[in-house]
Amino acid sequence: MFPGFFMLSKNRISYIRSLKMKKYRERHRQFVAEGSKLVIDLLQSRYIINWIYAIDEWLEKYGTLLEMKHIPFSPVTETIMERITALSTHGLVLAVVDIPDISLDIAIVENELILALDDIRDPGNLGTIVRLADWFGIGTILCSGTTVDIYNPKAIQATMGSVARVDVIYGNLAAFLVNASSLSTIYGTFLEGESIYSADLESHGILVIGNESNGISEHVQKLIQRKLFIPSFQKEQGQGGHPESLNVSVAAAIACSEFRRRKI
Amino acid sequence: MFPGFFMLSKNRISYIRSLKMKKYRERHRQFVAEGSKLVIDLLQSRYIINWIYAIDEWLEKYGTLLEMKHIPFSPVTETIMERITALSTHGLVLAVVDIPDISLDIAIVENELILALDDIRDPGNLGTIVRLADWFGIGTILCSGTTVDIYNPKAIQATMGSVARVDVIYGNLAAFLVNASSLSTIYGTFLEGESIYSADLESHGILVIGNESNGISEHVQKLIQRKLFIPSFQKEQGQGGHPESLNVSVAAAIACSEFRRRKI
Numbered sequence: 001m002f003p004g005f006f007m008l009s010k011n012r013i014s015y016i017r018s019l020k021m022k023k024y025r026e027r028h029r030q031f032v033a034e035g036s037k038l039v040i041d042l043l044q045s046r047y048i049i050n051w052i053y054a055i056d057e058w059l060e061k062y063g064t065l066l067e068m069k070h071i072p073f074s075p076v077t078e079t080i081m082e083r084i085t086a087l088s089t090h091g092l093v094l095a096v097v098d099i100p101d102i103s104l105d106i107a108i109v110e111n112e113l114i115l116a117l118d119d120i121r122d123p124g125n126l127g128t129i130v131r132l133a134d135w136f137g138i139g140t141i142l143c144s145g146t147t148v149d150i151y152n153p154k155a156i157q158a159t160m161g162s163v164a165r166v167d168v169i170y171g172n173l174a175a176f177l178v179n180a181s182s183l184s185t186i187y188g189t190f191l192e193g194e195s196i197y198s199a200d201l202e203s204h205g206i207l208v209i210g211n212e213s214n215g216i217s218e219h220v221q222k223l224i225q226r227k228l229f230i231p232s233f234q235k236e237q238g239q240g241g242h243p244e245s246l247n248v249s250v251a252a253a254i255a256c257s258e259f260r261r262r263k264i
Numbered sequence: 265m266f267p268g269f270f271m272l273s274k275n276r277i278s279y280i281r282s283l284k285m286k287k288y289r290e291r292h293r294q295f296v297a298e299g300s301k302l303v304i305d306l307l308q309s310r311y312i313i314n315w316i317y318a319i320d321e322w323l324e325k326y327g328t329l330l331e332m333k334h335i336p337f338s339p340v341t342e343t344i345m346e347r348i349t350a351l352s353t354h355g356l357v358l359a360v361v362d363i364p365d366i367s368l369d370i371a372i373v374e375n376e377l378i379l380a381l382d383d384i385r386d387p388g389n390l391g392t393i394v395r396l397a398d399w400f401g402i403g404t405i406l407c408s409g410t411t412v413d414i415y416n417p418k419a420i421q422a423t424m425g426s427v428a429r430v431d432v433i434y435g436n437l438a439a440f441l442v443n444a445s446s447l448s449t450i451y452g453t454f455l456e457g458e459s460i461y462s463a464d465l466e467s468h469g470i471l472v473i474g475n476e477s478n479g480i481s482e483h484v485q486k487l488i489q490r491k492l493f494i495p496s497f498q499k500e501q502g503q504g505g506h507p508e509s510l511n512v513s514v515a516a517a518i519a520c521s522e523f524r525r526r527k528i
Contacts, residue, residue, distance in 0.1 A: 037508075045504030124388065132514050134507040137497035158511075164504035197525045233401035233524045240309030240428035243398040244301075246517070247422075250396050253514040254521045260497045261461045 008053070008080055016053075016096060020086045022149050029099045031151035032084075033163075035091040036062075041161035043069060048098040055081060058092035086153035099151060102167045104140065109183050112204050113138050113259055118173055118220050119146040119211040120248060126150060127158020128249040129209070134162035136256040141166060142206075144173040144220075173208075177223040180206060186225045188216050189251050193227030196258045203263050209252045230254050272317070272344055280317075280360060284350045286413050293363045295415035296348075297427075299355040300326075305425035307333060312362040319345060322356035350417035363415060366431045368404065373447050376468050377402050377523055382437055382484050383410040383475040384512060390414060391422020392513040393473070398426035400520045405430060406470075408437040408484075437472075441487040444470055450489045452480050453519050455509065457491025460522045467527050473516045494518050 018024040019032045030050060033042055036058065042049060043065065052066060052073035059066075059075055066073050081090040108114065115133055120126050126148050133141055148155060150168040159166075177186055187201070188208040208224060210216030216224065230251060234242055246254070282288040283296045294314060297306055300322065306313060307329065316330060316337035323330075323339055330337050345354040372378065379397055384390050390412050397405055412419060414432040423430075441450055451465075452472040472488060474480030480488065494515060498506055510518075 037505075041505035047504075128511045128514060131507060132510055135494075135496050135498060135510050137499050139499060160508070160511075161505055162507050165499075165507075195528075197528055230399075230521070231524075231528070232399050233527070234399060235401050235403060235429070240311075241301075241305035241425055243395060243426050243429075244424070246396055246399050247392045247513070249511070249514060250392060250517040253510070253517050257494070257518045257521065260495075263497070264459075264461055264495070 008074065008076060008084075013080070013083055016084045016094070017086075019096070020153055022152065025099065025149065025151050030096055031099055031156065032086060032153065033095045033097050033156060034085060034087055034093070034153070035157070036093055038156070038159075038161045038163075039093045039095045041164035042095060042097060043071065045164035047100060047164060050096040050098055052093060052095045053081070053084065054093040062093075087157065102169050104142070104169055106183070108140050109180050109206070110204070112140065113256075114140045114142060114184075114206045115252065115256075116142045116173055116177070116206050116208045117147050118144050118208055118216050119214075120209070121148055121212055123148050123152045123155035124158045125212065125247070125249045127155040127160075129252050130155075130159040130166050130168060131162040132249065132253045132256060133166050134159075136260050138256065139166055141168045142173060142176060143168060143170045145170055174219050174223060177206070177208075177220065181223065181225070186223060187228055188221070188224035188226070189255050190215065190227045190229050191245065193229045195231050196228045196255060197231065199226070199228055199258075201259050201262055203259070205259075207255055207259070209248060209255075212248050228255065272338065272340060272348075277344070277347055280348045280358070281350075283360070284417055286416065289363065289413065289415050294360055295363055295420065296350060296417065297359045297361050297420060298349060298351055298357070298417070299421070300357055302420070302423075302425045302428075303357045303359045305428035306359065306361060307335070309428035311364060311428060314360040314362055316357060316359045317345070317348065318357040326357075351421065366433050368406070368433055370447070372404050373444050373470070374468070376404065377520075378404045378406060378448075378470045379516065379520075380406045380437055380441070380470050380472045381411045382408050382472055382480050383478075384473070385412055385476055387412050387416045387419035388422045389476065389511070389513045390416075391419040391424075393516050394419075394423040394430050394432060395426040396513065396517045396520060397430050398423075400524050402520065403430055405432045406437060406440060407432060407434045409434055438483050438487060441470070441472075441484065445487065445489070450487055451492055452485070452488035452490070453515050454479065454491045454493050457493045459495050460492045460519060461495065463490070463492055463522075465523050465526050467523070469523075471519055471523070473512060473519075476512050492519065
């Protein structure tokens with residue numbers, strides 16, 4: 001908090017811009033959220049919003065909501081918005097938000113479907129996975145320390161607001177899986193194993209998704225209890241090679257869809 | 265073709281660079297493909313490769329294949345590669361390839377599952393959809409004229425070589441659907457309709473996928489015979505809003521998976 005801070009000083013502008021970088025997000029435990037849907041979703045969540053910067057047009061619509069919730073805000077011009085945005089096209093609103101400390105409840109491990117991401121590198125993929133988890137009612141995603149930061153501007157944008165509803169927790173994935181293995185079944189997506197279409201899938205479990213190029217890392221593979229694969233229907237081997245894999249968020253989507261379909 | 269052309273002149277470099285832009289791809293009916301997997305897949309397909317530029321390391325491995333197939337090539341330095349690449353990190357090989365004239369066989373409309381894309385704007389989404397179509401053995405994708413060009417560098421990269429095996433055809437989608445409606449069932453993905461999990465899906469048909477923000481356009485909607493939706497399993501309405509939709513390539517993936525699962 002910057003008490004009495006209502007105008008955007010040079011220092012404040014460079015502070016906001018610095019939060020594009022993980023180093024500064026970690027140091028200050030804050031991140032930037034942009035765009036109306038995302039900011040409104042965060043406002044209605046347990047996230048603590050430190051400050052909102054918005055174009056007048058947006059404040060006319062949502063100013064009362066901010067006052068009701070005691071969120072400090074400053075009107076800014078388009079020119080300032082262009083300077084502070086981390087996106088190629090700025091939105092009507094930008095929020096500086098505290099990074100929450102999230103811990104994992106053991107009851108969630110025992111009773112819910114959880115995703116575990118082993119070294120997802122692309123922010124767009126991570127954001128898309130958070131978004132689809134939300135759609136499928138998955139409230140917890142565990143990430144290896146090598147997985148891209150969810151508060152990366154591109155990742156958070158790709159969640160389309162779902163980051164407000166899905167807990168993304170970073171840590172030592174292998175250590176977690178060792179501890180979790182007696183509490184829940186550990187599934188993983190591979191290019192071989194049981195066909196996901198006919199596999200008997202429980203309504204709770206831990207589903208491990210691997211890296212874009214290399215899949216699930218060797219030391220995590222050893223902890224997988226059930227290997228699942230998505231069958232390919234590719235045409236007979238003929239012209240022009242063959243597809244080697246699916247995009248990681250696409251594979252995650254199909255796997256989540258299969259888990260959920262069985263609940264109906 | 266540039267007979268006798270073996271060195272990279274300034275003109276040739278700017279020609280290759282110009283192919284990043286749709287205007288020049290359309291004018292010259294050529295595009296650029298980068299990276300070993302994509303180029304090898306194209307080499308084995310019906311695409312006609314005009315010229316290959318590669319780092320020595322790549323030519324040592326594949327030079328004989330190029331000679332066998334009578335493909336002209338030039339060794340280039342890393343510096344030149346950096347100048348001609350359309351990507352943020354260049355690969356070992358770059359090919360200039362002719363854009364093929366692809367027409368649609370009526371037997372395909374009658375007997376196969378086809379995707380129809382109505383105004384997909386993001387090149388990454390388009391490439392990802394081509395890649396997953398390939399995985400699910402879908403050989404034809406029809407695109408509205410407003411859909412992003414598949415030969416856009418980002419789109420082609422996201423196909424991971426699948427562009428060599430999937431025909432992507434642009435045209436007037438509504439006019440096509442009017443003609444096709446007596447030959448095949450026209451399905452579309454919506455946020456309402458029949459649940460895709462329990463719907464009776466044929467092994468052939470036309471599946472329409474809409475724009476990232478606006479879904480299927482009004483005039484195309486009127487031509488859809490069966491509306492499908494992917495059920496959401498979101499938690500009870502509580503904190504932090506709710507997810508409005510799935511990413512378009514994720515929705516396409518789940519829909520294709522559902523069509524193919526029924527074939528097993």
